[in-house]
Amino acid sequence: xxxxxxxxxxxxxxxQVRPHFLFNSLSSLVTLINTDPKKATQFVxxxxxxxxxxxxxxxxxxxxxxEEVKFLExxxxxxxxxxxxxxxxxxxxDLDKKQMMIPLALQMMVENAIKHxxxxxGHPLAIEVISSGQGDVIISNNLQKKTVTEKxxxxxxxxxxxxxxxxxxxPLLIEEGSDAFTVTIPTITS
Amino acid sequence: xxxxxxxDEHLTADRILTLLQGIDPEIxxxxxLDSVKSSVQWFxxxxxxxxxxxxxxxxxxxxxxxxxQVRLDCPVIFLTAYQEYAIKAFKVNSVDYLLKPVSENEMxxxxxxxxxxxxxxxxxxxIEKELLDSIRQMISSPYKSRFMVKVGDRIRSxxxxxxxxxxxxxxxxxxxxxxxxxxxxDFTLDALTDLLDPAHFHRINRQYIISHSAISELITLSGSxxxxxLLHSDDKEIYISRERIHPFKQWLDR
Numbered sequence: 331x332x333x334x335x336x337x338x339x340x341x342x343x344x345x346q347v348r349p350h351f352l353f354n355s356l357s358s359l360v361t362l363i364n365t366d367p368k369k370a371t372q373f374v375x376x377x378x379x380x381x382x383x384x385x386x387x388x389x390x391x392x393x394x395x396x397e398e399v400k401f402l403e404x405x406x407x408x409x410x411x412x413x414x415x416x417x418x419x420x421x422x423x424d425l426d427k428k429q430m431m432i433p434l435a436l437q438m439m440v441e442n443a444i445k446h447x448x449x450x451x452g453h454p455l456a457i458e459v460i461s462s463g464q465g466d467v468i469i470s471n472n473l474q475k476k477t478v479t480e481k482x483x484x485x486x487x488x489x490x491x492x493x494x495x496x497x498x499x500x501p502l503l504i505e506e507g508s509d510a511f512t513v514t515i516p517t518i519t520s
Numbered sequence: 521x522x523x524x525x526x527x528d529e530h531l532t533a534d535r536i537l538t539l540l541q542g543i544d545p546e547i548x549x550x551x552x553l554d555s556v557k558s559s560v561q562w563f564x565x566x567x568x569x570x571x572x573x574x575x576x577x578x579x580x581x582x583x584x585x586x587x588x589q590v591r592l593d594c595p596v597i598f599l600t601a602y603q604e605y606a607i608k609a610f611k612v613n614s615v616d617y618l619l620k621p622v623s624e625n626e627m628x629x630x631x632x633x634x635x636x637x638x639x640x641x642x643x644x645x646x647i648e649k650e651l652l653d654s655i656r657q658m659i660s661s662p663y664k665s666r667f668m669v670k671v672g673d674r675i676r677s678x679x680x681x682x683x684x685x686x687x688x689x690x691x692x693x694x695x696x697x698x699x700x701x702x703x704x705x706d707f708t709l710d711a712l713t714d715l716l717d718p719a720h721f722h723r724i725n726r727q728y729i730i731s732h733s734a735i736s737e738l739i740t741l742s743g744s745x746x747x748x749x750l751l752h753s754d755d756k757e758i759y760i761s762r763e764r765i766h767p768f769k770q771w772l773d774r
Contacts, residue, residue: 353601450579
């Protein structure tokens with residue numbers, strides 16, 4: 331049981347370290363250094379925070395939801411620098427501080443939304459992160475799927491589903507409508 | 521010289537623009553485009569530029585789709601954040617690419633390379649449809665569908681369906697095809713484990729990755745070892761160790 335859980339954690343870590351994100355961020359940074367040094371400094375700090383968090387969460391099975399939210403905000407800051415107004419993210423969570431969740435789950439869902447959908451001036455992507463009546467987290471975005479996306483063996487969501495099942499009977503809910511994609515991630519009471 | 525930049529992240533597009541103008545004031549940027557759709561529209565309405573810089577991942581898909589919809593016979597320098605396997609294919613075909621973040625030095629070298637083609641009679645290379653299709657496949661599917669191999673001075677593309685097994689020998693990695701030929705390839709067996717569809721290929725020991733159709737005989741030996749005989753193979757000493765037998769049987773069985 332413990333071993334199976336560790337294997338899932340390891341797999342998810344492998345999926346988390348996304349070279350694309352790092353190099354695209356560095357590419358934006360090079361421009362900022364020349365055009366807006368102050369913003370560049372801020373960008374470096376946020377990028378460090380994001381990667382430090384990714385590494386720190388290696389060993390954790392669960393994290394407090396508020397830490398996850400802080401991490402998500404940093405991650406969104408970096409993505410907003412890259413995509414500007416073409417990416418709209420609204421985070422409005424009202425949760426009990428003692429609630430826990432699987433680390434990196436929120437960021438993975440936001441990353442998936444960006445990966446699978448068009449993010450352009452003509453078609454901005456709007457992502458919303460809110461709390462459900464039951465204290466879980468709902469992430470939704472408008473659907474405007476890319477025709478072809480980069481490779482993805484689709485392990486992320488399956489992995490998350492299994493990891494959640496170790497801690498709660500509440501399921502990971504995924505609803506795909508004609509114009510919106512919604513995921514409900516259960517939280518766990520510590 | 522007229523140049524088009526196709527890149528969906530405005531900061532990176534700005535970077536390319538600044539670099540180009542700093543290196544050669546003669547360069548005129550005629551358009552900056554961020555999607556497949558807007559690029560197709562632009563190319564339908566304008567004369568072809570002298571050179572195009574093209575990010576692989578665009579706002580609404582992969583830049584290769586532009587080639588499906590318009591005839592693009594200007595040379596292209598691809599921009600990419602990280603696609604190590606796809607990049608190898610560009611190298612083979614001598615089309616240039618730049619890694620992000622793009623350095624001034626690399627940009628200068630790419631432009632020099634581009635200009636050198638003009639001093640040659642044939643002009644800069646135009647990207648072949650076949651190469652694009654194979655790269656597109658590599659990016660959009662999690663598993664490899666073909667391998668590019670060198671035969672003398674020619675490049676051949678081998679479909680994975682025609683591969684019986686992979687093996688390592690004296691630090692080299694080889695693949696053996698159903699036509700009974702061996703080719704040297706650039707990947708290690710460890711790298712191949714991630715690139716091949718696990719439904720079709722299985723790592724049986726340190727030296728071999730095999731497909732179902734490669735097996736000609738299986739013999740159970742004492743000490744719970746298994747001996748494998750492969751088609752077209754002179755190697756009579758291929759064993760599956762005890763700890764690998766269970767996963768191997770599961771793979772055979774599905």
